Structure formats: C-alpha cells, structure tokens
Amino acid sequence: MGRVITVTSGKGGVGKTTTTANLGTALAMRGARVAVVDADIGLRNLDVVMGLENRIVYDLVDVVEGRARLRQALIKDKRLPELCLLPAAQTRDKDAVNAQQMIDLTNQLRHDFDFVLIDSPAGIESGFRNAIAGADEVIIVTTPEVSAVRDADRIVGLVEAAEKGPPSLVINRIKPRLVSRGEMLSVEDVLELLAISLLGIVPEDETIVIATNRGEAAVYDTNSLAGRAYINIAQRLAGEDVPVMAIPDQQGMLERLLGLFGRRRT
Amino acid sequence: MSFLNGLFGRKRDSSAELAKQRLLTVLIDDRYKLTPEMMAQMKADLAEVLKRYLPAIDAEQIEVTLSRGEAHDLLKADVPLRRAPDSHPNR
Numbered sequence: 001m002g003r004v005i006t007v008t009s010g011k012g013g014v015g016k017t018t019t020t021a022n023l024g025t026a027l028a029m030r031g032a033r034v035a036v037v038d039a040d041i042g043l044r045n046l047d048v049v050m051g052l053e054n055r056i057v058y059d060l061v062d063v064v065e066g067r068a069r070l071r072q073a074l075i076k077d078k079r080l081p082e083l084c085l086l087p088a089a090q091t092r093d094k095d096a097v098n099a100q101q102m103i104d105l106t107n108q109l110r111h112d113f114d115f116v117l118i119d120s121p122a123g124i125e126s127g128f129r130n131a132i133a134g135a136d137e138v139i140i141v142t143t144p145e146v147s148a149v150r151d152a153d154r155i156v157g158l159v160e161a162a163e164k165g166p167p168s169l170v171i172n173r174i175k176p177r178l179v180s181r182g183e184m185l186s187v188e189d190v191l192e193l194l195a196i197s198l199l200g201i202v203p204e205d206e207t208i209v210i211a212t213n214r215g216e217a218a219v220y221d222t223n224s225l226a227g228r229a230y231i232n233i234a235q236r237l238a239g240e241d242v243p244v245m246a247i248p249d250q251q252g253m254l255e256r257l258l259g260l261f262g263r264r265r266t
Numbered sequence: 267m268s269f270l271n272g273l274f275g276r277k278r279d280s281s282a283e284l285a286k287q288r289l290l291t292v293l294i295d296d297r298y299k300l301t302p303e304m305m306a307q308m309k310a311d312l313a314e315v316l317k318r319y320l321p322a323i324d325a326e327q328i329e330v331t332l333s334r335g336e337a338h339d340l341l342k343a344d345v346p347l348r349r350a351p352d353s354h355p356n357r
Binding site: 048145146149150153154157179182183184185186189192195201 | 276280281282284285286288289290292293296297334337
C-alpha cells in the first residue's frame with residue numbers, strides 16, 4: 001500500500017506545483033511507482049509544469065463522477081513509465097468534488113502506486129480540505145517571507161486539527177546571499193517560527209524557470225542546485241538517512257567578511 | 267556563515283531580525299486570538315485570584331506574555347510581590 005502525501009502551503013505562488021512535479025519525478029527516477037494528482041480543480045497547472053498538457057483526455061472530476069475509470073484518466077509521463085499524472089478539471093470549480101470522494105480516490109490510487117502526491121490548491125477552504133482529506137502525510141511548502149510563513153503557520157494549525165499528524169516543511173527559494181547579509185529569514189528562523197520538522201530546502205535557482213518553460217522537471221538536471229535539492233528531499237521522503245542539503249554560498253569569504261563589517265542600517 | 271553570525275551576532279536592525287520578531291508576535295496572535303482587551307481582563311482576573319493567597323501582589327505590575335517554545339507555546343506571567351517590611355519571614 002502506497003503513501004498518500006499532500007503538498008500544500010496556504011499562500012499561493014510559493015512552489016507547491018513545482019515541488020509536487022519534482023518530487024514525483026525524483027521518486028520515480030528512484031524506481032518507485034508514483035502518481036501525482038492535481039487537486040486544484042479549475043486552475044489546472046501540474047500538467048503544463050510536467051509537459052503533459054497535450055495528452056489529457058479525462059480528468060479527476062470525470063473519474064469521481066464515473067465518466068471515466070481511473071486507469072483511463074491517468075497519463076503516463078513522457079520519460080518515466082512508472083510516473084503518472086491525474087489532471088485536474090479545468091472547466092469545473094472546487095465544489096465539483098467532496099472530501100469523501102477524494103478519500104475514495106486516494107484509496108484506489110494507493111493500491112497501484114508506492115507514492116501518491118497530491119498538489120493542493122492555495123487557500124484554507126474546501127479545495128485545501130479536499131486535498132488533505134485522503135492524505136497520510138502533509139508537506140508544507142513556504143518561502144522565507146513574512147506572508148508565506150504566516151500562512152504556513154495557519155496551515156500547520158489546520159493540518160493538526162484535521163489529525164493528519166505533524167506536517168513536514170520544505171523551505172523554497174532561499175537566497176543564501178540575502179540570508180548571510182541578514183536580509184532574509186534563515187532556515188533556522190523559519191524552523192523556530194513554525195516549530196515543525198524540516199524535510200528539505202530549495203535554493204532560488206533560474207533552472208526552475210527554464211525547466212518549467214520546457215515542461216521538464218528540474219531534477220533531470222542533476223547539476224542544477226534546485227534539481228539536487230529536490231533529489232535530496234525525495235531521498236529523505238523515501239526514508240533514506242541523508243542530511244538536508246547544504247546550500248553553497250556563492251559569495252567569497254573575503255566579500256562576506258567585508259559585508260559583515262560594512263553592513264549599513266536598513 | 268552561521269558560525270560567523272554566531273560570533274558577531276546578527277544586527278538587531280537587520281531586516282531578517284525585524285521580520286522574525288514581527289512574525290513571532292503575529293503568529294502568536296493568529297493562533298490564540300487573544301485581543302489586548304482579553305489580555306488586560308486576564309491580568310485583572312489573575313490578580314484577583316492570586317490576591318486571595320498573596321495580599322502583597324502588585325496588580326498593576328503583572329506582566330503576561332505569550333511566547334513560542336520548541337515543543338509548545340508558553341503563557342508566562344510575571345507577578346511581582348511588594349516586599350513589605352513586616353512580611354519578612356525571619357521576624
């Protein structure tokens with residue numbers, strides 16, 4: 001029986017879909033059978049991020065309403081045969097499914113896959129509640145910004161209230177130079193504020209923009225920082241005993257020391 | 267870099283430190299929805315109860331704070347007692 005893991009955030013635009021696509025791909029590259037599910041009904045996006053938008057015939061709502069069988073709606077990835085996408089409906093809204101239907105759907109999926117990753121919509125309403133309804137575990141994605149951290153804390157409370165166990169955290173878009181100048185919340189700051197366990201960190205990386213443009217996951221580029229970061233997170237998610245990846249600081253030591261003493265008031 | 271930060275300490279006026287302090291306050295407020303009025307009322311109620319046992323309590327000086335801890339959050343009340351000369355235990 002596979003694990004059902006929901007990726008959520010509260011705030012939009014922090015990298016939920018990118019994280020779902022890359023973790024799904026990285027897990028499938030390790031040989032796991034993976035289904036990624038777009039639960040953002042009406043705002044379908046996981047398909048374009050993964051480059052599978054041209055193959056959609058049926059969607060999640062078609063399956064839930066019995067117009068298609070699950071097997072018909074699942075789209076095989078271009079490169080990895082063990083990776084499948086269940087796309088969201090684009091012409092319906094979040095009320096087209098309910099929590100019980102999502103629980104039934106995830107229970108079906110966990111029979112055939114080792115990992116079922118659900119890409120949650122932003123917000124704290126029914127779309128989010130549906131997305132976590134069938135989850136065994138919840139991953140919260142945040143960025144080191146006040147609005148994202150505040151929303152993440154709201155989600156922590158809601159996930160705990162839904163008795164999903166303590167969620168784990170992915171901190172995305174870290175800019176090491178800003179952190180070392182004291183102008184961005186550090187990983188330690190965010191962990192102290194949210195008080196949940198750290199699954200992994202992802203540095204800000206242009207590779208993500210390029211990979212998304214092409215509809216390919218960044219993890220295929222094993223030289224890229226973000227690609228390596230997502231592989232590290234997938235390893236940890238799969239239960240491998242590896243430490244969280246260290247982000248190399250692009251700044252030289254001298255420059256850092258100068259920066260330290262020459263820092264101006266903000 | 268973190269060891270250097272430890273050595274010199276992050277400046278109090280850095281924007282990251284400011285962000286952290288602001289978030290500490292706002293997260294506690296979000297979680298417990300304790301308005302300043304409720305906080306004042308709680309202090310008054312605390313003073314009333316504690317005074318039954320400790321008449322030396324200075325109700326005006328009670329300080330109640332919520333803070334974020336590792337495993338759980340903390341409600342902390344600092345209750346100063348007036349040190350009256352005749353209340354000395356050795357007399």
